[in-house]
Amino acid sequence: MLKLENIKKSYDGTTVLDGINLDIQDGEIVSILGPSGCGKTTLLNLILGITEADSGKIIYNGEDMTNIPMEKRGFNIVFQDYALFPNLNVYKNITYGLKNKPDISTKEEVEDLIDLLGLREHLTKKIEQLSGGQKQRVALARTMVMKPKILLLDEPLSALDGVIKESIKDRIKTIAKEYHLTTIIVTHDPEEALTLSDRVMIVNEGKIAQFGNPDEIIHKPSGEFVEKFILNQLRIKRNNIFTLFGDKKNTTEGKEVRVS
Numbered sequence: 001m002l003k004l005e006n007i008k009k010s011y012d013g014t015t016v017l018d019g020i021n022l023d024i025q026d027g028e029i030v031s032i033l034g035p036s037g038c039g040k041t042t043l044l045n046l047i048l049g050i051t052e053a054d055s056g057k058i059i060y061n062g063e064d065m066t067n068i069p070m071e072k073r074g075f076n077i078v079f080q081d082y083a084l085f086p087n088l089n090v091y092k093n094i095t096y097g098l099k100n101k102p103d104i105s106t107k108e109e110v111e112d113l114i115d116l117l118g119l120r121e122h123l124t125k126k127i128e129q130l131s132g133g134q135k136q137r138v139a140l141a142r143t144m145v146m147k148p149k150i151l152l153l154d155e156p157l158s159a160l161d162g163v164i165k166e167s168i169k170d171r172i173k174t175i176a177k178e179y180h181l182t183t184i185i186v187t188h189d190p191e192e193a194l195t196l197s198d199r200v201m202i203v204n205e206g207k208i209a210q211f212g213n214p215d216e217i218i219h220k221p222s223g224e225f226v227e228k229f230i231l232n233q234l235r236i237k238r239n240n241i242f243t244l245f246g247d248k249k250n251t252t253e254g255k256e257v258r259v260s
């Protein structure tokens with residue numbers, strides 16, 4: 001279990017995170033959702049160990065990680081821009097980290113992951129020959145072969161569209177469940193957070209506005225922020241589509257619209 005206790009962080013006298021407390025269970029998929037500048041990436045970087053908190057504790061399975069350097073925490077991140085090596089082919093990108101730590105994954109485990117992520121036909125391609133969704137899957141595979149204790153994903157779907165987005169979403173869910181991998185995802189997209197995660201943490205101005213499962217967030221929003229900025233955004237999106245195509249049955253101004 002990952003536990004954050006009263007985490008505070010300021011930059012140049014401005015509070016960015018203001019007393020964050022949370023528990024994340026092993027194998028859980030948790031999204032950190034909130035508007036631009038609310039402190040999502042700062043929180044992710046604190047967990048990863050890139051950024052230091054001003055105060056508070058990060059505890060993983062009973063061990064205090066607060067002052068443990070990033071490389072010793074055993075958490076791993078897939079960045080928004082994937083950060084792949086353009087001069088190496090797909091297979092070499094995936095297995096890059098195993099050069100120095102060859103015992104972490106067996107050859108069979110690497111092969112399984114390649115199949116799970118649907119990358120077999122792309123193994124000898126260069127990164128520039130791949131689509132955004134394929135790059136994303138290579139970045140996921142490269143991180144997964146290192147068997148992180150916690151997988152951190154920074155806006156993993158933001159560059160993707162439609163069917164590809166849904167397919168990556170499914171693969172992230174499958175991997176997290178199959179490997180019982182604790183997965184923390186940063187996103188500003190409510191639909192993404194609510195359809196991908198076991199629980200969603202909504203952050204506003206450095207504080208947790210609500211931390212609950214998607215059903216609780218939709219049916220029992222904790223207050224005005226969640227209601228106005230998260231749920232209303234989804235209603236507007238839905239209304240726009242049905243209005244555009246003249247389906248009056250499914251449009252309504254207010255709370256009756258269920259997001260399903």
Ligand SMILES: Nc1ncnc2c1ncn2[C@@H]1O[C@H](COP(=O)(O)OP(=O)(O)OP(=O)(O)O)[C@@H](O)[C@H]1O
Pocket residue numbers: 011012016034035036037038039040041042043188
């Ligand atoms: N290294 C830094 N130095 C100074 N200020 C910073 C630094 N990193 C982040 N901030 C500030 O902290 C606040 C939160 O930034 P953060 O990147 O965590 O937000 P975010 O919720 O991830 O935003 P976005 O969705 O736009 O990426 C912002 O006001 C940002 O300007």
